[in-house]
Amino acid sequence: MKSRILMFVFAFAVWCxxxxxxxxxxxxxxxxxxxxxxxxxxxxxxxxxxxxxNPIRVFYxxxxxxxxxxxxxxxxxxxVAYRVIHPSMPIKPGIVRLKTELKSDTGLTFLANxxxxxxxxxxxxxxxxxxxxxxxxxxxxxxxxxxxFREIGSxxxxxxxxxxxxxxxx
Amino acid sequence: xxDIIGMVFIGTGLAFDVLGCLGLVRLPDVxxxxxxxxxCVTLGTCSILFGTFLMAGxxxxxxxxxxxxxxxxVLASPVAAHAISRGAHRAGIKLWxxxxxxxxxxxxxxxx
Numbered sequence: 598m599k600s601r602i603l604m605f606v607f608a609f610a611v612w613c614x615x616x617x618x619x620x621x622x623x624x625x626x627x628x629x630x631x632x633x634x635x636x637x638x639x640x641x642x643x644x645x646x647x648x649x650x651n652p653i654r655v656f657y658x659x660x661x662x663x664x665x666x667x668x669x670x671x672x673x674x675x676x677v678a679y680r681v682i683h684p685s686m687p688i689k690p691g692i693v694r695l696k697t698e699l700k701s702d703t704g705l706t707f708l709a710n711x712x713x714x715x716x717x718x719x720x721x722x723x724x725x726x727x728x729x730x731x732x733x734x735x736x737x738x739x740x741x742x743x744x745x746f747r748e749i750g751s752x753x754x755x756x757x758x759x760x761x762x763x764x765x766x767x
Numbered sequence: 768x769x770d771i772i773g774m775v776f777i778g779t780g781l782a783f784d785v786l787g788c789l790g791l792v793r794l795p796d797v798x799x800x801x802x803x804x805x806x807c808v809t810l811g812t813c814s815i816l817f818g819t820f821l822m823a824g825x826x827x828x829x830x831x832x833x834x835x836x837x838x839x840x841v842l843a844s845p846v847a848a849h850a851i852s853r854g855a856h857r858a859g860i861k862l863w864x865x866x867x868x869x870x871x872x873x874x875x876x877x878x879x
Contacts, residue, residue, distance in 0.1 A: 614835055617828045673806045674783055681790040681803060690799055691868035692856075713845035714809060719802050720845070721852045721871055731871040733798045733852060 601639030608634045645701075657760050662707075662753075669715040669752065676716040680735065691737040692721060695730045695745045697754060704761035711753045718749055773821035780814030783807045796863040797855050805848040813837045 612627035613619050619627070680688055695712075699705050709720040709730060717735040724731075738748055746754075790803025816833040823829035862869055 611835065614831045617831050670806070670810055674786075674810045677790060677803050677806050678783070678786045681786055681793055686793065688794070688799060690796075690863055690866045692798075692862070692866075692871040693868060694870045694874075709849060710842070710845040713805060713848055714841075717802070719798065719805065719852060720849050721798070721856060722849075724874075729874075731874075733802070735799060735802050737867045 600642045601635045604639040604642040605631050605635035607642070654760050657756075662756055662760060665752070665756070666711060666714070669711070673714060673716040677735075687736070689736050690733065692731055692733050693737060693745050694742070695732050695750050696742050697728045697730055697750060699728070699754065699758060699762060701761050704757050707761065708750075708753055708757050711757075712749060715749075715752065769821055769824075773818040776814050776818030776821065780811045780816075780818060783811030783814065787811060795865075797860055798852055798862065801848045801852055805844050809840060809844045812840060816840070 608631035609627055612631060613624070616623045616627070680686060697705070697708060699708055705723060705725065709723060712718050712720050712730070712732060719733040719735075721731045721733050723729075732745070732749060734745075734749070738744055784807065787803050787807025790807060791800050794800050794803055816837050820830045820833040823833065856871060
């Protein structure tokens with residue numbers, strides 16, 4: 598139920614922003630649409646609502662995860678640009694395994710998305726039961742677990758673990 | 768002044784989009800092409816949208832829409848790339864000849 602209410606508030610806010618400046622007609626139509634969306638999809642939106650209201654987690658997410666993410670995204674673009682422009686295309690692709698200790702859906706989704714948007718890596722599949730991510734790597738350095746963790750996982754995993762997983766955050 | 772900054776953002780975005788498309792043409796197989804497509808096109812398009820946000824005068828109706836589009840693009844583009852690459856691998860599309868390792872195929876062998 599909590600998840601449905603959150604979904605309604607979120608959908609309604611997005612609607613209001615999309616038809617800025619809102620008037621009565623827009624607000625009524627938006628409320629109807631948001632209600633339908635919340636009734637159908639609401640139960641999938643958040644599974645642990647209390648996480649969302651923890652100010653420390655939100656603070657870490659906004660001021661620690663997002664700046665690093667943007668920096669890595671810019672670096673990834675220059676990396677790809679270099680490989681594309683270079684006449685001999687210095688690529689050495691392959692699919693490697695990455696072991697992860699994250700368990701929650703949200704954490705895994707953010708880890709996979711972050712990996713896709715960081716230099717030279719693209720998540721192909723997740724095996725949630727064993728905690729393995731299959732990653733297409735444009736420049737394979739090594740396929741043993743230590744190397745893949747050092748080169749790919751270590752940038753984001755500890756951070757996401759702190760934001761999405763640990764019971765007590767400081 | 769703010770218009771010039773917006774123009775710079777739009778110019779950078781266009782440059783990255785062009786590089787992404789160049790990558791689509793030059794790189795050898797579907798997975799490498801997806802790498803170029805997701806990374807360059809995400810940042811390029813976000814940059815164009817941010818430039819639009821600045822040039823539309825900040826938090827106006829147009830600016831708001833540009834900001835919302837940035838958020839949805841950043842969330843959706845890696846998911847799309849993940850779905851395409853997984854589908855391609857499951858459909859049996861081979862990696863490039865000079866690929867070094869394919870752990871995914873090794874782990875999937877017993878499944879069929």
